[in-house]
Amino acid sequence: MSSVVKAVGVAGVFKDIDPRVRIITASLLAIVVVSLSSFLALGSALAGAFVVFTITFAQGGMGAALKKVLAMDAFIFLVLIILPFSTPGTPLFSIGEWVASEEGLFKAIAIAMKANIAVMLLLSQVGTIEPVTMGHALHRLKVPAKLIHLLLFTLRYLNVLHEEYSRMRTAMKIRGFRPGTNLHTYKSFGYLLGMMLVRSLERSERIYGAMKCRGFRGQFFLFDEEKIDLNDMVYGSAALFALGAIIALEVGYVSYV
């Protein structure tokens, strides 16, 4: 059974670092990176993120991970390409009556850099944690238990429901359904979705009954035994050092606008 949501790859040398440490440091770095305005700091962070990304996926998974980064770049390209033309400022070049400004171009480049740094760190440091393990780590980071339960249930039933969806699509195909741009297609997809909701509500009643029968009282047992070891501390210190270095570059350098 293939999983809909699964770890992006194996985290190479970082695979034994405690998930909590990875989640916290990646989040802190992301927050700092999106607040940067100096290109020196952004450039260094981008180089650093790329190195971390490469080291993480060096033993495998590089292709799949890189594809995800490029997909994001393709996604933001359209919005970023407008920015130079919609930002007033020093004219740089023009296409017809559209004038691109220097400020706008710099802004677009800065956003592209921030988005790439953030996604590379997130995919390599957090995306390589097994989804269920991430849920348990978030629990230990004091994320509300109900939210964690919701996360774990979603993960558990994603594959089941995705398979159900595939089965229903196969059934439609056998009956000659070919999707196209027409009312019949949209109606059929609507019925498909409605039917999935109907079935899954009934399924959830059976699940709840079965859990109740086994003594479910609204709480899972969540793993709570991992300890922070020396490696985690070294990793955490390195991340904090990088964080400090980026901030130092930022404040020691004139901003770009």
Add this chain to the structure above:
Amino acid sequence: MHIVDGALSGEVVIVGSALAAAGTAYGLKSLDMDKIPQAGVLSAVFFVASLVHVPIGFSSVHLIMNGLAGLVLGWAAFPTLLVALLLQAVFFGFGGLTVLGINALNIALPAVIIGILCRRGVRSQNAKIAAIWGGVAGSLAIAFTTLFVALSLALSGEEFIAAAKLVFVAHIPVMVIEGLLCASAVYLMNKVKPELFGALTVTAVQKVDA
């Protein structure tokens, strides 16, 4: 319709995250531990729906279905959609970590609003009237989401207004498609299992252990 890390101003991100946190907290409060299995399974359905691509012309769009989510989940749409967005950000690289709150707000708040506005309508005795309400719900939810995304961009800087307009115009076909899909989903649900609308509110579902 995700916004990526780094595009929005700090103020927009902070206010958006705070509002999303409040919505999620309220959504979780309204959700009994007993309802978690139901919420989880329904949440998985909406996640699967987001992977479904429907054709439009020579291209295709993936579904969002936050209107339908609002009709079924109510305030629980907040934690549910937050979970989906977290998984998408971390494991697919869609969206980002610092914009998780604002992305959740932009998708879940319209869901909740639609749930409040249209739930009576989709419970109508007449399945056709219910379907019309469903269509309105589906389209309006996307319209609100697009508007919120455009607003998040526009509030982050005047230079984003052109991009914000583009986002809105580009999503008009999506509004039409989601409206049609939601209408037929609601039509079916109204006939087969009307208690799905507001399934997570205590009275709507018969309890298994009752």
